[in-house]
Amino acid sequence: MQKRVTFVEQLEMENVLTKGRGHVSTRSMDPERGGLESLPRHLGRETHVDMSPSNQRMKTSHIPQTLMSVPFLQHPALATGRRRHLCSIANVYSTEHMRQQMKRHYLNVLHTYIQSSVYTSHLKAFGKAVHALSRVGDELWLDPKVKGLALRSVNSAHSAYACFLFSPLFFKNYNLRPATEHGAETVKCKLAMKCVLPLFRCLNSIERNVEQCQISVGSPDDQVMIQFFCRHGITKTHNLRFQESEALQAVFASHLCPNVLKAPARLFGDVVMHFPSSQEEVTLSMTPLRVGLKNYCDAVNDHMKTMYTEMSLHPDEFDYFHVGVDSNITFCLKELRGLLSFAESHCLPVSVYCGAAGKPVCFSVEDMVLEATVVLATLYDPESKDPSQSAAMTLTDATQRCAEAAVLPVGSCEANIGEPEDIPAVTEMIASSQGSPMNVPPALMLPLLHTAGVCVPEDHCSSANSSPASSTICSLLFRAVSLEQDNHDSTARPPVLAFYSDEEENMEEDTDSPSL
């Protein structure tokens, strides 16, 4: 801890003598005391000299009169360094310093007291996680594991999956029963959401009243016991029956995603707020220059009655921005809102991992003690407009994008060409934690529109006709595409960022994909 003591220049020794007080400005470099520096500087008797804005962190220290009248402090030959030394000693004995010490001690005690009930705020976080999961599905999977307690849910169409993993540090006590004889590591239980949600419905009253919450899974009689120890000695015990079931887990290779965004939850919350809660689906479009979110209307809706909302974000607004593939992904917003409100209440940044349309998108939030993930299926729409077709696009945008266009449309074109049989192959990449393949129906990929032959590059070519440069690029693309159609020769294919099914499978086998 560095501490520099400087005399305020204007302070004359004569003034000191006449006023009978000594004032020494101290500037503490200790960052820990930063909080206390903001205490009001005008403390009673001390008169302050020249509190210029640059000296905001200076504090005056009151040296007792008896000390100031001592001759050795007044000697003109006293060097600055010695003065500093003496004043630092004087500072120790100053009453203001004492007061500060006492204040700091009190704050520490208070902080320790508050810390001991940090678990109440964790309980509120747990409750918020249950709320978020209730927006996804009707059933809650409780999976106590060595690395933590996982709460999962999936919606009925299997197009949305959410997982909240709480590390053992999140809990005051985390006791896992050792592996039982029949080999199962721990109990995997499934609870009805409508049984669990009412227990955590009113988070404010939980915060006010509940001192401790104990959750026991797999106690005799196949029950989950949730006990709330409340104020005034009141105890609330809930024994919920659960069904033993297969583990629910989706493995999502987020490190393979070409597009990664990370922004504070507040940003997403502000964006999503503009969409009415009845708005089911939104389209997130990503290009290296902008990210846009707009509501999705399928052709069925009456265009006259729908309100179109579109929002645009600049890459600078994101903490991390990497768009490898221009994409337009459409997903359901409803299941995501729970995670966003959870992240906002904890001020955590949200990361988005996605690829081309048709691939699932993953939203994840994490801090030291918990991780939350929501994986949503996206609409697979080969006829979707390329982001380059947006009206706001400028010429420079087009040329910039065309530079890497060689890569992107080919990727998406391949996806288009992919045979229907390829789609079921994608499902195999989803494996459960126990290693047994889980039947995730193709719905996770949601191939709604499945027309072969309509190639995105064609659309791309037809629009990017503003400059001669772009037209050349287009023909290049066209050629690449035709190559593809002729001979599925992987070597002739330029490097792609958006994989289609077969390659992804290979990747899965090679690398250890992180499990959620």
Next chain:
Amino acid sequence: MPLLTQSQADDEEYVLVASLDNARNLSNILKAITFKDHAIFSATPTGLRVTVEDSKCLQANAFIQAEIFQEYTIKEDLVGFQVNLTVLLDCLNIFGGSTVPGVSTALRMCYRGYGYPLTLFLEEGGVVTVCKINTQEPEEPIDFEFCSSNVTNKVILLSESLKEAFSELDMTSEVLQITMSPSQPYFRLSTFGNSGNAHYDYPKDSDMMELFKCTKTQTNRYKMSLLKPSTKALALSCKVSVRTDSRGFLSLQYLVRNDDGQICFVEYYCCPDEEVEEE
């Protein structure tokens, strides 16, 4: 209130005259026992008692002492009649039930006797309304024979602790089980619903427990549908006394403070739910 002073001349005809400066003092209490349409009014020199019954298993009583009324005149020892409680409450709130401070509805309730309607004079802001509600033959309220000497367990709790429990009760459970015991668990409310069971334990040394006198361990079940209406009374009250007698009958007594700070009592009596296992 010119109209009300005029009727004072006819007072000789009324067997019961009760006046309140604030009709809400009566209507709020009556709301706490409104789970059936009809209520039996029994007026005695000590005060007014309103009884509502359900399927011979549940009885709710509201007591409004004579002291609460600004004027209470009764010519007979017992004046009884039966009226439609919903209609009566509608009349009491005829001026809209606004909660503007300083403005209250004044009430003068008059009853001439058997065969005559119940007359209500309501005044607010100079506007007077006269309501005449037809009365019916009063039924005899059930006497649950719940006497203090027979009480085995008695507990007085502060209402705020029970309010939360009652609002969270699992409604899929058909019964509410109340366990009172001199040993652990001292006072427990249990439900058995579709998802599982839930227990709410109140220890005898809790801050919320004002009085704890349990002599015997008793566990009784009561139909949830019968006890649900008592939540309204619980919401109004500050304290509640829970008593069970040797037969397992439950008595809930709620201490309610009205707008003027005066105390009224609301009582619920409930039969235990007995499973017929024999024969």
